[in-house]
Amino acid sequence: MPTWHRLGTREELSAKVPFAIKLDRQQMALFLHEGRFRAIGNRCNHQGGPLSEGRVRGEFVMCPWHAWEYSLVTGKGPPGYEAESVPAFAVEEREDGVYVDSDPISPRRLVRHDPHPLTVVTPRPSGGPPRVLGISTTAMDSENPRFSTSDFLLDAGLRHAAQALVAETRLLRLRDLQFRACEGNYSKAAHACTWPCAITERDPGDQLTPVYEGLVQWADVVLIATPIRWGQASSLYYRMAERLNCVQNQVTLHNRILIQRKVAAFIITGGQDNVQGLAGQMLTFWGELGFLFPQFPFIAHTRGWDAEDMEVNVRQVRTSDHLARAAAELAERSVDLWRVLDRHRADLDKPMERSGRKAQPLERPHQPAEV
């Protein structure tokens, strides 16, 4: 049974399109395509992005959040993806104006996609050997490597974890991974920044997955090593950190805490100062992801702002027993804390809220059919 609604005159609508409107619980997006008004569902099948704000190319509108496309005429996806569709609505131009029928002529069809492996976060049973992940963030030419003080101390920490603490260890060097910079979906809308990251979902060539997998699924303890570059962490560190917004964002949007009972600690080295400033920033960031910290959560080495003789830095770190021991002890404090957390899981697993931050609720697509 059609339910027609008058939207206005052609002139009035021409001045407004594209725009979104809600009629009888149906969220529609109105477009003008080749001289005819067209109406399709406004919410994208992927994560609910607003199609009325998308870019139109020919017959198709591209969702502004992650670029899924739909025909303005049929609501279906482009060739090869026609099984996926948003509702399409009949539009009529009559003498007294433009009308739309809020009963869709074709329904929303949602293709069931296999869940991305990162969506499955299964807590592992307690009591196993600790798993320690090292993340090296220094940049260098892998074909022609140089000595890195932060890598050297990270290796010392991981070696101690494997040999003395009987931990399983992994090392990820960001310089070996090709991964794209965060595209700032969060700046479009909080819900546009998704877990797994939209880049990871749609670009099989992006290589940040081992970092996500290591942090969220595998590791109990993470040691992050960075050089100081102009008073801050390395460029690769920030490239990774921005891509981790999707981990933190799950807390804000859904109170879904992906990082549970995990410990992080830091190794900071450099020719210039600002150890405390950088450590404070890292503590804030990794704390917001959900990590906990051992007592004395970082070690560092720097000889100050006026020490431009880097060769001396390298020599000092390379030959310093006390810095190597400090890295080993940092790993040990971190693993010790994790063991305590692992023993007291039951106490820690009660529901928790990261209060004080909130995002707009998302209106989901209305009752999609699955195919």
Ligand code: FES
């Ligand atoms: S492509 Fe539309 S919400 Fe992701």
